[in-house]
Amino acid sequence: MMVIVTPIVDAVGPILRGRVLFAVPTRAPRFAVTLDDGPDPATTPAVLDVLARHGARATFFLLGERAAAHPDLVARIAAEGHELGNHTWRDEPTWRLPVDEFAAKLADTRRVLEEHGLVRWFRPGSGWPTARHLDVTEAAGLRCALGSAVAISGAGAGTAGTARSLDAVIARGGVLVLHEGPGRAAVPATLDALLARTAARGLDAVTLSTLADG
Known part of the structure; x- marks a missing residue:
């Protein structure tokens, strides 16, 4: 199956403009890795x-029920300098x-994650929040982040050609999902494979907060 990379900014950006982070305008040679x-x-x-x-560093958008079941993995993510994000409970x-x-x-998800570190970001399941869901998110002190490059095939994990396809669209300030x-x-x-390609182009892989904070 061919890998599909979706620039979802074009699809939903005009609707959610200003309330959702898709990418970061920057001159720094870096992009965010999120999982x-x-x-x-x-x-x-x-x-x-x-x-x-x-x-490299990454932001892990974790599910509450899986984080509660595997606290050792959450602890390792945080201990190795990566960032925790809220992906709701399931x-x-x-x-x-x-x-x-x-x-x-x-x-509930935030309580589980904050045992291990600061949580600044939220990502909705299936990539689509409503304005009312964003109201709740913002009231909780979280910002919604989607992305600018998303691997679709291989259930989102990728296939043999994914790294090449993603490398063609990832640019400075981009957010990979x-x-x-x-x-x-x-x-x-x-x-x-992707990190080898982006490093060869001089791009650093960082957390979402590192990218957003400049």
Whole structure:
């Protein structure tokens, strides 16, 4: 299957402009690496090994139920200098959730994650928040972040050609979205190959906060 890279800024940017971060205008040669749907013993340790090998940093948008089940992995993510992000409690479309239920799941996830470190960012499930969900997010002191390059094939983990396709669209200030977790064993290899390519172009892989804070 051919890898599809989706610049979702064009699709939803005009609707959510100013409330959602898609990319960061910067002259610095860096981009943000973000990974959704962890932590998971099948992928997270290997992803962390890849990041360490490249001297890269990433933001992990974690699911509350998986973080609660694997606190050792959350602790390792934080201890190795990566950033924690709130991806709500389980893998489901945020836009379908009643606002009260969403608020509760957002808060439950935040409590689990903040045992390990600061949480500044939120990413909705299935990539689409409503204005009311954003109201709740912002009231909680979190900012919503989506991305500028998203791997679609391989359940979002990637396939053999993903790194090449992503490298063609990642530029300074961009935000990469990959997915880990069950059935996504390809993501460490995808990330490894991509980081080799971006490093060759002089781009550093950093956390979302490092990118946003300049």
